Structure formats: C-alpha cells, structure tokens
Amino acid sequence: MANQNIYLEHGSTGLTRFGGQVSEEWLSDLRGTKGIKVYREMRDNDPVIGSILFAIKMLIRQAAWRVELGGDSPADKEAAEFLESCLYDMSMTWHDTLTEILSFLPFGWSYHEIVYKRRLGDSKDPTKRSKHNDGRIGWRKIPIRSQETLLRWVFDEEGGIQAMEQSGPPDYQLRTIPIQKALLFRTEATKNNPEGRSVLRNAYRPWYFKKNIEEIEGIGIERDLAGLPVALVPPEILSPSATDEQKALLSSISAVVTSIRRDSEEGIIFPAEETTDLDGKTAKTGYKLHLLTSGGRRQFDTTEVIQRYEQRMAMTVLADFIMLGHQKTGTHSLGDNKTKMFSVAIGAFLDEIAEVFNAHAIPRLFALNSFPGLTALPELVHGDVESPDLQELGEFIKSMNAAGFEIGKDEELENHLRGAANLPLKPTENRGEVKPTNGEPEETDDPEHADPEDTME
Structure with missing residues (x-):
C-alpha cells in the first residue's frame, strides 16, 4: 500500500482558477482579456516601453543560433543536419x-501550434x-495562437495544462489546441500558471x-494657450423652473464652451439681448463670452514628474540605461554595467525559448x-x-599565451574566438560536423544542403 502511494499526487499548486479562467492577478484591470488590452496599450502607445521592447527584440533577433550534436555517431550528425534544415524550411522564417x-514578454505567455x-x-x-x-x-x-483569442484553459485533475481553447476572428469558432501539439512560452511558471507574468x-x-x-x-x-472659456448667461435659464427652450439654449451654450479650440476656424457668435434699467434705457448685455487666462506658471514641474515615472518603468526590466544622456546624467562605466545586466536578463529569455x-x-x-543508431537528440x-569587447578579449588571449596555453592547438576554441571577432572559421576537413556559422553559409559538397537558407544563424 505504501509503495502505491508514492506515485500519487496529494497536494495542489494553489493556482487560483475557475472554469478554465485564471484569476491569479489581484488587480482586476490586469486580469484576463482586460489585462491583455492594457498591456497592448502599454506596448503600442508608450514610447519608453516601446523602445525597451524594441531593444529586447532586436538583441534577441541578432543572437546566433546553432545546433549541437547529441553524440559522435554518423546518425547524430545526420540528425543535427536534419534539425538545422527544419528551422529554415518553414513557411515563416526563423x-x-x-x-x-x-x-510572451508583454503578455506573460505565448501559445504556438506546431x-x-x-x-x-x-x-x-x-x-x-x-x-x-x-x-x-x-x-x-509554428504560428502563434493570439493571446486576445484566449477563451479558457483546459487543466487535468492535478492542475497540468492540457489545452488552450480559443475563439477569435475571422469566424469566432471555438477551437481547442492540445498541449501535445503546441509550445507554451512563459516568462515564469509560478504555480504552473499558463499565463506567466508580464x-x-x-x-x-x-x-x-x-x-x-x-x-x-x-x-x-x-x-x-486658448484661455479658459467663461460664458455669462441670464439667471433664468439656469433656474430649475427654466422652460424647455431655455434648457435647450443652455445645452447649446455648454457645448460651445467645452468645445472651444485654437484652430483656423475659431470664433463664436452670440446673440445680444436687450435689458432695461431703472431709467428706462436699454442695453444689449444679456450674453457674454470671454477667455480667462491662467495668470502664471504651475507649481509643479510636470516634466520632472513624468521623467521620474519613465525611469521607474525602465528600471522594472533593467533597461534604465536608455535614460542615460537624456537627463544629462550617467557615466560610461555606469552605462556599461547596466547594459551587461540587461544582457543577462535577455539571455534568460533566450534560455526559455531554447x-x-x-x-x-x-x-x-x-x-x-x-x-x-542515434545516441542522443x-x-x-x-x-x-x-x-x-575585442580589446578585453585580446588582453585575455595574451595572458593565456603568457601562461603557456597555445590556443592554436585547440581548433574548437580557435573557431570560437574567430567567431567572436567576426572572422572566418578555420577550414576543416570534417564537412559533416555542424558548426555555428554566424549567419554565413558554410560550403558543402552535398547539393541537398547547398541552400544558404538552410544554414543556421
């Protein structure tokens, strides 16, 4: 009996979910489809967030990808070449x-059907x-199944993710994509939450x-610039007992006051109303419109306040180095340290994808x-x-040589250093070995693999 119990799962992750909907986010405005719309607005409308995500995307796209062999057998080399060809044989480019x-960065998750x-x-x-x-x-x-189309998640009894149900354009039909035929990318997997964390x-x-x-x-x-519009009207049209005509007139004047803008069509025509004083004299003073100016500068410097919030936004993803120079502060060494931290964070995203x-x-x-004959995938x-930094790399090589380490005798290490300096790799007689190409096609005698697009970047 005890041996049978070791295979049973007794606890749960504690993920807050009901009916396939995840409610782990405590702020209702960022939960579900509402949160997706907010994150999309942040991504598309804010220049600071847009520049951060653009920097991440461009850095990740320029990173080289390669296939590493699982073993040394001919089947292992053939399998590596096959995997490499699959990456560059899709209808969508890699x-x-x-x-x-x-x-998955702005939304926390990304679901793709294979x-x-x-x-x-x-x-x-x-x-x-x-x-x-x-x-x-x-x-x-390997196309995306858009975050906006998520209807619900399908979980098993132990809380494992089984599928994504979606309903979206153009036909808004219910579709189920099982996890066995999909890839789920997440920034983090706390409580096995399929929606990660943006x-x-x-x-x-x-x-x-x-x-x-x-x-x-x-x-x-x-x-x-335009002044604060102020309209003076007869007291009777503001009275609760005003007639329907007077209420309609008040509504029209209110629309005029709230829609005044400085443009080429500015200007207002108001009807004059005659009034009679105690001496029996008349004067057309019933309706007036004027602009009330502000009379000075505001107490708060909104530029400084906005910059403070922009810096905090950038800090949340270790990208506050993009603010250096814009505020006339920061040193080269400080910027270098911040960019290295940012690169480490991006490396973690690349690790997740790989x-x-x-x-x-x-x-x-x-x-x-x-x-x-395949020994390993x-x-x-x-x-x-x-x-x-090639200067730092050169100093390191000098130190290694001074210590008696001859780099030229290690072909793999030499090719790595050549690649880091964007130099051609050392020619090798072993054409079957898959090596990183840094985006340059590798010569081959096999016509099947002669296509440059089949070469890993």
Missing part, C-alpha cells in the same frame, strides 16, 4: 517565428512543399500615473522520424546577445 514568440508537413520537394500541396525531398516529416510552421507588470503603476499626468498636461497647455524547443518541440519532431543553442 526570425519571424522568434518575433511572434517574443510576444504544424507538420511531409517533405516532398517543390510540391503544389503546401502540406508537402519543402526545399528537401527526403520524405521525412518536418515543421511546416515583464510590464511592475511598470503598470508608473505607466498609469504618467499617462494621466500627460493627459492633464496636454489639456492644461491647450487651456493656457529550453521549450529542446524539451518539447525537438523530441516530438524526432518521434515522427527514424534515425537508426541534438539541441538548439543560442549565442550571446552582446558582442565581446
């Missing part, structure tokens, strides 16, 4: 696929069209205040194909997002 995957194909060369059937004609099963595409979550509060202050600032500038492919996408792909590995 970089475009990466761009869609990176949507679509396979039979590789039968230049076929008219898109499910079989390929650069290769080997009959193997490869990736046709990298913009801690930037929401400063973004919210900054947005409202900017709107108030814009309205205040417009009012200071781990999901290595743990799920690649094993499923090779389960559909046969490689007799190949893996997808990313390069560094930041180029090394």
Whole structure:
C-alpha cells in the first residue's frame, strides 16, 4: 500500500482558477482579456516601453543560433543536419517565428501550434512543399495562437495544462489546441500558471500615473494657450423652473464652451439681448463670452514628474540605461554595467525559448522520424546577445599565451574566438560536423544542403 502511494499526487499548486479562467492577478484591470488590452496599450502607445521592447527584440533577433550534436555517431550528425534544415524550411522564417514568440514578454505567455508537413520537394500541396525531398516529416510552421483569442484553459485533475481553447476572428469558432501539439512560452511558471507574468507588470503603476499626468498636461497647455472659456448667461435659464427652450439654449451654450479650440476656424457668435434699467434705457448685455487666462506658471514641474515615472518603468526590466544622456546624467562605466545586466536578463529569455524547443518541440519532431543508431537528440543553442569587447578579449588571449596555453592547438576554441571577432572559421576537413556559422553559409559538397537558407544563424 505504501509503495502505491508514492506515485500519487496529494497536494495542489494553489493556482487560483475557475472554469478554465485564471484569476491569479489581484488587480482586476490586469486580469484576463482586460489585462491583455492594457498591456497592448502599454506596448503600442508608450514610447519608453516601446523602445525597451524594441531593444529586447532586436538583441534577441541578432543572437546566433546553432545546433549541437547529441553524440559522435554518423546518425547524430545526420540528425543535427536534419534539425538545422527544419528551422529554415518553414513557411515563416526563423526570425519571424522568434518575433511572434517574443510576444510572451508583454503578455506573460505565448501559445504556438506546431504544424507538420511531409517533405516532398517543390510540391503544389503546401502540406508537402519543402526545399528537401527526403520524405521525412518536418515543421511546416509554428504560428502563434493570439493571446486576445484566449477563451479558457483546459487543466487535468492535478492542475497540468492540457489545452488552450480559443475563439477569435475571422469566424469566432471555438477551437481547442492540445498541449501535445503546441509550445507554451512563459516568462515564469509560478504555480504552473499558463499565463506567466508580464515583464510590464511592475511598470503598470508608473505607466498609469504618467499617462494621466500627460493627459492633464496636454489639456492644461491647450487651456493656457486658448484661455479658459467663461460664458455669462441670464439667471433664468439656469433656474430649475427654466422652460424647455431655455434648457435647450443652455445645452447649446455648454457645448460651445467645452468645445472651444485654437484652430483656423475659431470664433463664436452670440446673440445680444436687450435689458432695461431703472431709467428706462436699454442695453444689449444679456450674453457674454470671454477667455480667462491662467495668470502664471504651475507649481509643479510636470516634466520632472513624468521623467521620474519613465525611469521607474525602465528600471522594472533593467533597461534604465536608455535614460542615460537624456537627463544629462550617467557615466560610461555606469552605462556599461547596466547594459551587461540587461544582457543577462535577455539571455534568460533566450534560455526559455531554447529550453521549450529542446524539451518539447525537438523530441516530438524526432518521434515522427527514424534515425537508426542515434545516441542522443541534438539541441538548439543560442549565442550571446552582446558582442565581446575585442580589446578585453585580446588582453585575455595574451595572458593565456603568457601562461603557456597555445590556443592554436585547440581548433574548437580557435573557431570560437574567430567567431567572436567576426572572422572566418578555420577550414576543416570534417564537412559533416555542424558548426555555428554566424549567419554565413558554410560550403558543402552535398547539393541537398547547398541552400544558404538552410544554414543556421
């Protein structure tokens, strides 16, 4: 009995969910589809957040990717070449696929369906069209299933993620994408939450205040330039007992006052009303309109307040180095340290992408194909997002040589240093070995792999 119990799961992760809806976010404005709309507004409308996400995306896209062999057998080398060819044989390019995957940064998660194909060369059937004609099963595409289309998650009894149910344009039909045929990318997996946590979550509060202050600032500038409209009307039309005609007139005047703008069509015509004084004289003074000026500068410097919130937004993702120079502060060494921290954070995002492919996408792909003699599966590995300082690298090489270490005798190390300096790799007689190419096509005598697009970047 005790031996049977060791296979049972007694506890739960404690994820707050009901009916497939996750309610882990305590702020209702950032929960579910409402939160997705807010994060999209932050991503698309705010220049600071937009520049941060653009920097992350460009750094990740320029990182080199390579395939590492799982073993030394001929089957291992053949499998690595096959995996490499699959990455560059999709209807969407590898970089475009990466761009869609990176949507997990602002939204916290990104769900992608794996679509396979039979590789039968230049076929008219898109499910079989390929650069290769080997009959193997490869990736046709790995498209996103948009966060905005999420209807609910499907969980098993232990809280494991089983599928995503979506309903979206153009037909808004209910569709279920099982996890066995999908890849889920998350910034973090606390409580096995399928929705992760947006990298913009801690930037929401400063973004919210900054947005409202900017709107108030814009309205205040417009009012200071145009003046505050003030309309004087006869007291009777403000009375609760005013007639319907008087109420309609008051409504029209209110619309005029609230819509005054400085433009080429500015100007207002008001009807004059005759009044009679005690001496029986008349005067047309019933309606008046004038502009009330502000009379001076405001007590608060909104520029300083907005900059403070922008800096806090950038700090939440370790990207506050983008503010250096804009505020006439900061040193080169400080900026260098901040960019290194930022690069480390981006490296973690790259690790997440590589781990999901290595743990799920690649094993499923090779389960559909046969490689007799394969000792271990190949893996997808990313390069560094930041180029090394060649001066520091040169000093390191000098120190190594002075210590008696001859780099030229280690071909793998020499090629790594050549690649870091964007120099050609050392020629090798072993053409079957898969090496990083830094985006340059590698020469081969095999016509099947002669296509430059089949070369890893």
